[in-house]
Amino acid sequence: MVLEDYKGKKPEFTLGPKTPIYVPTMQSIPRVPVIDATSCIHFQTDGCETCAKVCEPKAIDYDMKDETVEIDVGQILITTGYDIFDASQMAQFGYGRLDNVYSSLEFEMMLNSTGPTGGKVLTKSGKEPRSIGIIHCIGSRDTNHHPYCSRVCCMYALKFAHLAHDRTNAAIYQFYIDMRAFGKGYEEFYSRLLNEGVTMIRGKAAEVVEASNRSDGDGTLLVRCEDTLIGKFREVPVDMVILCNAIEPRKDADVIRRLFSISKSPDGFFLERHPKLDPTSTMSDGIYIAGCAQGPKDIPDTVAQASSAAARILSYISKGQVELDPVRAWIDEKYCSGCRICNNLCPYSAIGFIEEKKVSKVNDVLCKGCGTCVAACPASAITGKGFSDAQILAELEGLLEV
Amino acid sequence: MSFEPKIVAFFCNWCTYTGADLAGVSRLKSPANIRVIRTMCSGRVDPSFVIKAFELGADGVLIGGCHPGDCHYTEGNYKALRRVHLLKKMLQSFGIDEKRLRLEWISASEGDVYQRVAIEFTEQIRTLGPLNWKQKLEQRDKVTQEMIA
Numbered sequence: 001m002v003l004e005d006y007k008g009k010k011p012e013f014t015l016g017p018k019t020p021i022y023v024p025t026m027q028s029i030p031r032v033p034v035i036d037a038t039s040c041i042h043f044q045t046d047g048c049e050t051c052a053k054v055c056e057p058k059a060i061d062y063d064m065k066d067e068t069v070e071i072d073v074g075q076i077l078i079t080t081g082y083d084i085f086d087a088s089q090m091a092q093f094g095y096g097r098l099d100n101v102y103s104s105l106e107f108e109m110m111l112n113s114t115g116p117t118g119g120k121v122l123t124k125s126g127k128e129p130r131s132i133g134i135i136h137c138i139g140s141r142d143t144n145h146h147p148y149c150s151r152v153c154c155m156y157a158l159k160f161a162h163l164a165h166d167r168t169n170a171a172i173y174q175f176y177i178d179m180r181a182f183g184k185g186y187e188e189f190y191s192r193l194l195n196e197g198v199t200m201i202r203g204k205a206a207e208v209v210e211a212s213n214r215s216d217g218d219g220t221l222l223v224r225c226e227d228t229l230i231g232k233f234r235e236v237p238v239d240m241v242i243l244c245n246a247i248e249p250r251k252d253a254d255v256i257r258r259l260f261s262i263s264k265s266p267d268g269f270f271l272e273r274h275p276k277l278d279p280t281s282t283m284s285d286g287i288y289i290a291g292c293a294q295g296p297k298d299i300p301d302t303v304a305q306a307s308s309a310a311a312r313i314l315s316y317i318s319k320g321q322v323e324l325d326p327v328r329a330w331i332d333e334k335y336c337s338g339c340r341i342c343n344n345l346c347p348y349s350a351i352g353f354i355e356e357k358k359v360s361k362v363n364d365v366l367c368k369g370c371g372t373c374v375a376a377c378p379a380s381a382i383t384g385k386g387f388s389d390a391q392i393l394a395e396l397e398g399l400l401e402v
Numbered sequence: 403m404s405f406e407p408k409i410v411a412f413f414c415n416w417c418t419y420t421g422a423d424l425a426g427v428s429r430l431k432s433p434a435n436i437r438v439i440r441t442m443c444s445g446r447v448d449p450s451f452v453i454k455a456f457e458l459g460a461d462g463v464l465i466g467g468c469h470p471g472d473c474h475y476t477e478g479n480y481k482a483l484r485r486v487h488l489l490k491k492m493l494q495s496f497g498i499d500e501k502r503l504r505l506e507w508i509s510a511s512e513g514d515v516y517q518r519v520a521i522e523f524t525e526q527i528r529t530l531g532p533l534n535w536k537q538k539l540e541q542r543d544k545v546t547q548e549m550i551a
Contacts (some may be wrong), residue, residue, distance in 0.1 A: 048510075261474055263417070266511045283416055283474060327442060347476035372448030372474035374484070387441055392451060399437040400408060400458040 021051060023318035026211065029074040035060075074322070075286040075313045078270065079306060080256055080290035085139030085146070085246035092207040093243055099124045100221060101208060101241045104156060111163050121168050122238075128233030131171040132164050133223045135205045140246035140296075141177060148267050150296045151245035158189060161198045161244060172198045173236050175225050175370065183298065201236070201312045203228045208241050247296040258289045269295045280309040286322075327386045333359045335381035342382060344375035407527040409436045410455040411464040414444045416474035417509050418466025424513035425520075432520040435527075436464065444468070444505075445478025449489045453496075453504060456535045462502045462527035464519070469507040479507070497538070499530055 020040035021033050035043075035051075042048040042062065052060040085097035087103055087147075094101045100123050102110070113119035123129050133159045150188040156177065161172045177199070181190040194200065205225040223236045249268035250256070257264055262282040264272040270289045272279045281288050290306035291297065297305070316322065331342075332349075340357040343351050350366035352371060362373075362382075374384040383389070413419040419440050425432055441447060444467030451472035452463045465486060483505060490500040506519050 071478060141476055258471055261472075263472065263474065263510045269509060285486055328405040346482065347478070368475060370478050372441035372443060372475065372478050372481050375446050376411075376481075384442070384446060387446060389448065392439060392441070393454060395439050396410065396451065396458055399410060399439065400455070 030184045077288040079291045082247045094208045107242045130238045133236040133238040136176040138243040190268045290342045330370040407461040409462040410460040411438045412447045413466040417468035420510035421508045421516045425516045431515040433524040443478035444482035
């Protein structure tokens with residue numbers, strides 16, 4: 001159901017050549033390669049097996065199949081993470097259309113020393129860029145896409161600038177709306193970058209266009225923007241553009257949400273029980289959320305939230321008992337006529353029928369106290385503890401007295 | 403004195419009640435005519451509560467639940483929907499305009515939707531005028547009694 005979307009998915013980013021055997025991501029755990037059956041010659045023509053011949057430990061098994069494993073658990077922590085905003089939706093920045101316009105994760109991959117360029121910052125033609133433009137807030141802080149701030153972009157944009165400055169002689173321009181260096185040591189890092197000679201331009205870039213070809217063959221890009229600090233329009237020629245894509249909820253977040261019956265906030269991320277006092281548990285008992293599944297956040301915040309959720313889960317495990325809300329339905333056998341209307345209504349199948357007595361009975365552990373059966377019982381034999389008919393009618397009388 | 407409608411609202415604990423709470427926390431102004439009763443699920447709202455509310459002097463009843471597919475109890479909101487459809491038919495035969503009963507799906511994050519619905523519904527009931535159902539019933543009984551006598 002959920003997994004279908006990701007089946008046969010190629011490596012996350014597509015810098016450099018791809019082979020049918022690949023490690024899904026740099027940080028995969030376990031870090032083992034997988035075979036993409038849709039492009040592997042062996043699976044397509046039934047006769048290659050070159051990789052099996054060269055693999056000394058004989059680790060390649062062509063008969064492995066996807067399997068679904070069912071595990072009984074008492075508590076679940078949802079950390080499904082995020083997707084990045086697809087920048088090709090904003091055609092003005094040329095992502096996917098112009099060469100040398102990269103998304104943040106693609107550039108991150110380029111910086112990786114085990115990445116496709118071995119950590120070198122290179123344009124598509126393999127040359128070192130003479131200048132790099134970093135554009136903030138692509139899809140975030142934008143009422144046409146996501147109104148929220150993605151929180152991490154300012155800092156990784158500064159990190160990009162720092163590393164690119166370190167590894168190349170390129171001039172670096174940051175196009176930002178506001179600089180949000182909010183965490184411990186962040187503001188200091190920002191000051192350091194200013195001293196390193198990174199050019200900060202306050203104003204969101206309007207568009208990226210291709211400038212006339214230069215003699216060395218690299219089509220130089222032109223970033224158009226308004227510099228709001230000097231109140232002038234500027235055109236900045238660069239060889240490479242990095243877009244700071246917004247963090248957005250996973251495409252299948254709604255499927256996960258319904259599976260666990262948890263809510264989402266207006267921005268589409270999973271909703272916590274309380275924004276300040278209970279930011280890691282949800283309205284559903286035993287379901288916890290952490291990381292970017294709950295909202296955009298950086299690594300320290302994610303680690304803090306996930307640790308908090310893990311501690312909470314462990315505290316329940318060590319207690320060995322689960323506390324339930326006392327809100328439960330209860331059937332008075334005296335009045336139950338045994339019509340069994342309630343039996344089928346219960347979404348949790350918590351109501352059973354006692355054949356000998358010809359009455360229905362609620363299983364206290366399964367019942368969640370929704371009260372659907374209470375409202376439906378024609379004999380009013382079912383009481384919802386805490387929300388009984390008498391209590392609600394008394395509330396009504398009180399409310400309508402004046 | 404201008405007519406101030408009395409509106410009883412049954413809100414489910416997980417979506418609409420939280421949504422209405424959010425409207426308050428976000429300082430969105432909404433009419434004080436709405437008097438809220440919290441239930442765990444919109445499926446808990448017994449149709450007799452609605453009738454009782456009208457009898458006790460309510461001019462309108464608002465039921466709020468989670469969006470379809472979002473019910474904390476899987477499907478309580480669908481049950482509320484079925485009951486409201488039947489109840490509306492029943493209200494008509496009682497001589498109560500079905501517009502006086504409204505079912506809305508408002509999620510926990512929709513404080514602004516709550517505000518809009520609350521204002522809209524209050525204005526609608528204000529236009530419909532007072533119901534005075536109890537007095538009408540008593541009047542009818544009196545007429546019947548006189549006819550018998």
